[in-house]
Structure formats: C-alpha cells, structure tokens
Amino acid sequence: MARIIVITSGKGGVGKTTTSAALAMGLAQRGKRTVVIDFDVGLRNLDLIMGCERRVVYDFINVINQEANLNQALIRDKRCDHLYVLPASQTRDKDALTKEGVGRVLEELAQSYDFIVCDSPAGIEHGATMAMYYADDAIVVTNPEVSSVRDSDRMLGILSSRSRRAENSDEPVREFLLLTRYNAERVEIGEMLSVEDVQEILSLNLLGVIPESKAVLNASNSGIPVILDRESDAGQAYGDVVSRYLGEEVPHRFIHTEKKGFLSRIFRG
C-alpha cells in the first residue's frame, strides 16, 4: 500500500513544487516506486520543474473524467526508472477535481506505487484541500518569514480538521516542517527567524532546512530537480531530507554559518 505525502504551505512561492520534485526524485533514486502529482489545475508547473513539459499528452483531470487511463497520462522520468509524473490540466476548471475522482485515481495508483507525492497549489481553496484530503503525511514547506509561518499554521489547522484521517478519526496525518530559503548569515545577525524560532511557534517535527541557494533557480531553469545537483548545498540538503523521511538519523546541516576565526570575526566581518 502506498504512502500518500502532501507538500503544502498555504503561501505561494515558498518552494512546494521544488520540494515535490526533489523529494519524488530522491525517493525514486532509492528504489521506491514513486509518482508525483500536480494538483495545481490551471497553473501547472511541476512538469516544467521536472523537465517533462513537452511530453504531456493527457493529464490528471483526463484520468479523473475517464477520458484517458493512468498509463496514458503518466510520464515516465527519463533519468530514473522508478519515477512517474502525473501533470495537472492547464485548461480545465479546478472544480474538476472531485473528491471521489481524486480518491479513485489515488487508490488505483496505490496498487502499484510505494509513494504518491501530491504537489499542492497555494492557498486554502479547493485544489489545496483536495491535495491534502487523502494524505498520510504532510510536509509543510515554510520560509522563515512572518506571512509564511502564519499560513503554515493555518494549513496545520485545516489538516487536523478536514483531512480524511481527521474525518474518520483515524491516526492523524503525520506533519513535518521543511524550512526553505534559509539564510544562516541573516539569522546570525538577527535579520531572519531562526529554525528554533519557527519550530517554537509551529511545534512541528523538523524534516530539514534548505538553504537559500542559487542552485534552485539553476535547476528549475533547466528542468532538473535540484536534488540531482549533488554539488550544491540545496541538493545535498534535499538528499538529507529524503534520508530523514525514510527514517535515517541524519544531522541537520546548513543551519549555521561557517565558523570564522576570532580575528576575522572582529576585523572583517
């Protein structure tokens, strides 16, 4: 039986799609059969970040409406055999995502995959609530910034009251914090909320910290999930996230600035 993971945040632009692409690729590289679904109907972007935008023929809505079957709509990743992408529709209305339809597709996918990664749209509207409804695990992507933290807290409230698990009084959705666009230098001089600050406010299990990194834009420019850039700080941080998600104990990195010598701290800054 597959585990369903929703990548959510409330606020837009914090790194949900980047995270979805990286996590799905990381899981697949470790031999897990993984499918990543774009729930952002009308504004699909996951295909671009995954670099498969020219191979989209059918989409999630076609499958829900039974205009195509899953095998026709799923796009197999060219870099990793275990990874498939289910793109969102660019033209349909988001109301086409019905609870029954989404449930049926997820159930069918669950037969043949280990992990189903749901890339949620921003906001708390229909698309976002559909993306999180069937989740077993939620990764709440948050920037160390007031509006993002507040929206994450709001999203946590929705998860705990309006997910399938909450409605059926099952074991609650497992929630994880992923802090992205973290700038350790600014944290050090008191210009940015620290990972401890955010954890104190949201009281969530910390899955990882992704440093603000040029590698993320470079990766999206070329349609390569940033986790494949193993030289980069962000790529390595996502690698750690995948390990931690799979239960390995990995120390957190990129939280502190590199230690400088005492003299250079005083004179140079």
Next chain:
Amino acid sequence: MGLLDYFRSSQAKNSAGVAKERLQILVAHDRAVRGRPSYLPQLQQEILEVIRKYVDVDLDAVSVNYEQEDEREVLELNIVIPDAPHASHAP
C-alpha cells in the same frame, strides 16, 4: 560582522525578534479562534438583543468566550448590567 556592527546591532532592536514576538501573538489568537463554533457571533448578537428588551445595556455588554480543554468545552457568557437599575422596559 565587525566589532562596530556588533555594538550597533545589539542596541537596535533586531527584526527577527520583532517577527517572532508578533507571530507568537498572532498564532495564539488564530488558534483560539480556530476551534470555535461558527455560531458564536450570532449567538452573542441574539443574546444581546434579548437582554436589551429588558435592560438598557451597552452594545458590548455581552461577551461570549469559548474554551476547549482536554475533556470538555466551556462556553462562558458574561453580561455586564449597569449599576443603577434603569426603568425597565418589561411590563
């Protein structure tokens, strides 16, 4: 960060601290509101109308407070009645 910057920044209020303080207040408020039944504002309004039929109270004389504890929910109703009894509208 140089020595001079160090003294400067420790004097000025640091913005991350301000952000944290604001968020703690905001999130606590959001969470308190979140669990509340949606009928509370209307309940408050109707109770006020009923009381105002009999006693001349201010528009903010009724406060409704809802708290969720581990095992129970507490609905607290607080009505402030003026000191000097006014002429009652009641028959």
